[in-house]
Amino acid sequence: xxxxxxxxxxxxxxxxxxxxxxxxxxxxxxxxxxxxxxxxxxxxxxxxxxxxxxxxxxxxxxxxxxxxxxxxxxxxxxxxxxxxxxxxxxxxxxxxxxxxxxxxxxxxxxxxxxxxxxxxxxxxxxxxxxxxxxxxxxxxxxxxxxxxxxxxxxxxxxxxxxxxxxxxxxxxxxxxxxxxxxxxxxxxxxxxxxxxxxxxxxxxxxxxxxxxxxxxxxxxxxxxxxxxxxxxxxxxxxxxxxxxxxxxxxxxxxxxxxxxxxxxxxxxxxxxxxxxxxxxxxxxxxxxxxxxxxxxxxxxxxxxxxxxxxxxxxxxxxxxxxxxxxxxxxxxxxxxxxxxxxxxxxxxxxxxxxxxxxxxxxxxxxxxxxxxxxxxxxxxxxxxxxxxxxxxxxxxxxxxxxxxxxxxxxxxxxxxxxxxxxxxxxxxxxxxxxxxxxxxxxxxxxxxxxxxxxxxxxxxxxxxxxxxxxxxxxxxxxxxxx
Amino acid sequence: xxxxxxxxxxxxxxxxxxxxxxxxxxxxxxxxxxxxxxxxxxxxxxxxxxxxxxxxxxxxxxxxxxxxxxxxxxxxxxxxxxxxxxxxxxxxxxxxxxx
Ligand SMILES: Cc1cc2nc3c(=O)[nH]c(=O)nc-3n(C[C@H](O)[C@H](O)[C@H](O)COP(=O)(O)OP(=O)(O)OC[C@H]3O[C@@H](n4cnc5c(N)ncnc54)[C@H](O)[C@@H]3O)c2cc1C
Ligand code: FES
Numbered sequence: 148x149x150x151x152x153x154x155x156x157x158x159x160x161x162x163x164x165x166x167x168x169x170x171x172x173x174x175x176x177x178x179x180x181x182x183x184x185x186x187x188x189x190x191x192x193x194x195x196x197x198x199x200x201x202x203x204x205x206x207x208x209x210x211x212x213x214x215x216x217x218x219x220x221x222x223x224x225x226x227x228x229x230x231x232x233x234x235x236x237x238x239x240x241x242x243x244x245x246x247x248x249x250x251x252x253x254x255x256x257x258x259x260x261x262x263x264x265x266x267x268x269x270x271x272x273x274x275x276x277x278x279x280x281x282x283x284x285x286x287x288x289x290x291x292x293x294x295x296x297x298x299x300x301x302x303x304x305x306x307x308x309x310x311x312x313x314x315x316x317x318x319x320x321x322x323x324x325x326x327x328x329x330x331x332x333x334x335x336x337x338x339x340x341x342x343x344x345x346x347x348x349x350x351x352x353x354x355x356x357x358x359x360x361x362x363x364x365x366x367x368x369x370x371x372x373x374x375x376x377x378x379x380x381x382x383x384x385x386x387x388x389x390x391x392x393x394x395x396x397x398x399x400x401x402x403x404x405x406x407x408x409x410x411x412x413x414x415x416x417x418x419x420x421x422x423x424x425x426x427x428x429x430x431x432x433x434x435x436x437x438x439x440x441x442x443x444x445x446x447x448x449x450x451x452x453x454x455x456x457x458x459x460x461x462x463x464x465x466x467x468x469x470x471x472x473x474x475x476x477x478x479x480x481x482x483x484x485x486x487x488x489x490x491x492x493x494x495x496x497x498x499x500x501x502x503x504x505x506x507x508x509x510x511x512x513x514x515x516x517x518x519x520x521x522x523x524x525x526x527x528x529x530x531x532x533x534x535x536x537x538x539x540x541x542x543x544x545x546x547x548x549x550x551x552x553x554x555x556x557x558x559x560x561x562x563x564x565x566x567x568x569x570x571x572x573x574x575x576x577x578x579x580x581x582x583x584x585x586x587x588x589x590x591x592x593x594x595x596x597x598x599x600x601x602x603x604x605x606x607x608x609x610x611x612x613x614x615x616x617x618x619x620x621x622x623x624x625x626x627x628x629x
Numbered sequence: 630x631x632x633x634x635x636x637x638x639x640x641x642x643x644x645x646x647x648x649x650x651x652x653x654x655x656x657x658x659x660x661x662x663x664x665x666x667x668x669x670x671x672x673x674x675x676x677x678x679x680x681x682x683x684x685x686x687x688x689x690x691x692x693x694x695x696x697x698x699x700x701x702x703x704x705x706x707x708x709x710x711x712x713x714x715x716x717x718x719x720x721x722x723x724x725x726x727x728x
Binding site for chain 2: 195
């Protein structure tokens, strides 16, 4: 009898953990990641010749030992096939299961190799990316997401600027500021939109409540110490409301915000900076889950049960895709998902331990949202000429006019009229913002699989694919084994 | 740059952007090399001809597109630089992609 085949997409904390658990439970596992290294966003690291490790690598990461253990397992386990530089660009639903289309080779390269997989079970662990709310001037070079600053620091020891302002919402701003300092940048200040009162609601009344939150305590405490040593101010209830400059950012305007994140008039001040790194949270990479017709919650996460099983037959999900809980949660969820995808024994002791770790992390996700969740007042820092869609360069005024003209909150007609969200990023950056600005009520995807609702996450192709690559696509009969 | 734990440092490499040389080391992305040299933008947008460089840094926003060795629409934040890569800035009505 042939062994059960499990494909895991994404080799971050969730995917690595899922691949190990599935192999341990006896399945034949294929682990895919678009990047040419494993580790995902959390364990992004310097790529050195021969796979060497930079001596300072552990100082940029938490749980580096956990990572190297996982990496060694997936690299050497006889039942795990690891494929890096492997971009899944389409997912089709079959009568039983799914078919994945993969291109293997350098990022966006021409002539990459085609691969088609039809596994018995699929684990989606595609993670999340930063969500950055628009503000006047956010399209200027030098304005980046906080994740971009973190990625460049962790992978290349490159600082995105010399005089940097970090802003947005969430504890993620702290490791970003810390990494920037380590790569030699001067961090001028960190501005957290959450007010002291909502911080207290999420993390407890003591100012140090944030640090008391379960497993994150040591990690976040370390960052706060680093900021204090470098005399970097961590200011609550403040936001970057504008950036200005000639061809690149030269100064930013910071203002106090109220509990709803509306700027308080008269509190604006200007800071000279050559970079500003802004994130207001994370948004999951849903396209494969949507293509698989997995049910999506109203707050746009993949819905999973206790076994990390989605509503789509044969598809499991883990990590940031199912909720923003950090790397610990992703590791625990991955364990559970991989084990069940491989049809592992329900009374497994390792499974029980992973489920307990997952339960502990759930509290972190709740606190995170209570303290730092986006509040509606931010729209009052928009001006009519503030770009909302960066690709098609559609501003807030045009968007509102389109919403009025179409006389409805139908997202699809607003997008077609204004062109917002129709550019190369396929609304990944602006999709949720556009929907919120025009007050569109979106049907949750996945429920109705026959039609194609105008949700920002439904994309026929997961990434743009070269015409030449489509032309060489092998026609694969549905019965093909992976 | 620090050495690896094996003692062998990453090899230096050079690319050009519109003919201008940029130095870096093996394992760096094209975007990382340009940013390290304080270069902030390398694409101009279609509508407003405005400059763009890195925004998301992880392949999501498509702001950082460049032409590499004649091949258009390569995300500079994802593509590892190879020694001698000929990189060109892009200004285009719409990238030559399908969707
Ligand atoms: C840029 C960035 C930096 C971050 N840095 C930190 C940090 O320093 N500290 C922290 O606590 N949290 C950080 N986070 C939050 C982070 O998302 C989580 O801590 C953690 O990495 C989540 O793990 P995951 O396994 O769910 O997803 P990820 O780590 O995001 O892994 C998902 C993987 O899936 C791959 N993938 C996605 N789609 C496809 C596809 N179609 N085909 C093939 N592969 C695909 C991606 O390449 C990626 O490697 C960061 C987030 C971002 C966006
Ligand atoms: S910076 Fe966003 S895709 Fe490269």
